[in-house]
Amino acid sequence: MSQFFQIHPDNPQQRLIKQAAQIIHGGGIVALPTDSCYALVCHLDDKSAVERLRRIRGIDEKHHLTLLCRDLSEIGVYARVDNRQFRLLKAATPGPFTFILEATKCVPRRLSHPSRKTIGLRVPENAIVQALLEELQQPLLGTTLILPGDEDMPLTDADDIRDKLEKQIELIVDGGACSLEPTTVIDLSGNEAELVRQGRGDAAVFGL
Numbered sequence: 440m441s442q443f444f445q446i447h448p449d450n451p452q453q454r455l456i457k458q459a460a461q462i463i464h465g466g467g468i469v470a471l472p473t474d475s476c477y478a479l480v481c482h483l484d485d486k487s488a489v490e491r492l493r494r495i496r497g498i499d500e501k502h503h504l505t506l507l508c509r510d511l512s513e514i515g516v517y518a519r520v521d522n523r524q525f526r527l528l529k530a531a532t533p534g535p536f537t538f539i540l541e542a543t544k545c546v547p548r549r550l551s552h553p554s555r556k557t558i559g560l561r562v563p564e565n566a567i568v569q570a571l572l573e574e575l576q577q578p579l580l581g582t583t584l585i586l587p588g589d590e591d592m593p594l595t596d597a598d599d600i601r602d603k604l605e606k607q608i609e610l611i612v613d614g615g616a617c618s619l620e621p622t623t624v625i626d627l628s629g630n631e632a633e634l635v636r637q638g639r640g641d642a643a644v645f646g647l
Contacts, residue, residue, distance in 0.1 A: 466482065479584050489504070498582070527632060
């Protein structure tokens with residue numbers, strides 16, 4: 440059965456953030472709010488948790504999972520970023536964007552796209568996520584909380600998530616209702632920025 444934490448969206452209780460971090464370190468999967476919709480997250484290096492996360496979402500290894508990072512400098516550890524890409528990233532972070540970039544060797548090979556060696560990365564503008572990332576001192580691995588059969592309709596209410604997932608994940612964080620829109624996905628791995636998915640972020644900042 441899941442634990443259920445009510446965490447203040449603007450001033451997260453550090454005691455609960457520490458407990459959430461311990462659950463993640465112990466191999467737990469957590470549902471938590473972001474600046475787009477709710478996400479499922481787990482520890483970057485926990486292979487069994489990552490496999491379980493993929494099963495819950497009904498996705499295979501070709502579906503990009505996303506590294507939730509504290510800031511641009513952390514993105515630079517896990518992705519190759521040139522000056523052009525850095526300028527684009529700086530214009531849109533933190534915010535509701537996911538970026539596809541070439542992964543560095545710091546990313547376990549099983550997490551990058553099997554043929555393209557790319558990874559999704561983002562810097563969320565959400566106080567709960569940022570507090571948890573600060574406590575962990577490393578990125579979280581995550582994916583939008585859309586269940587199999589729900590197509591593009593993400594879960595955005597903590598009580599609904601509890602009804603559907605409380606026997607499958609270890610923690611649900613209630614940080615208030617989220618947007619119905621997922622992140623806007625921008626592929627920056629090629630010579631030109633490419634819009635992969637229009638979501639909450641305005642792609643006009645990339646000229647798209």
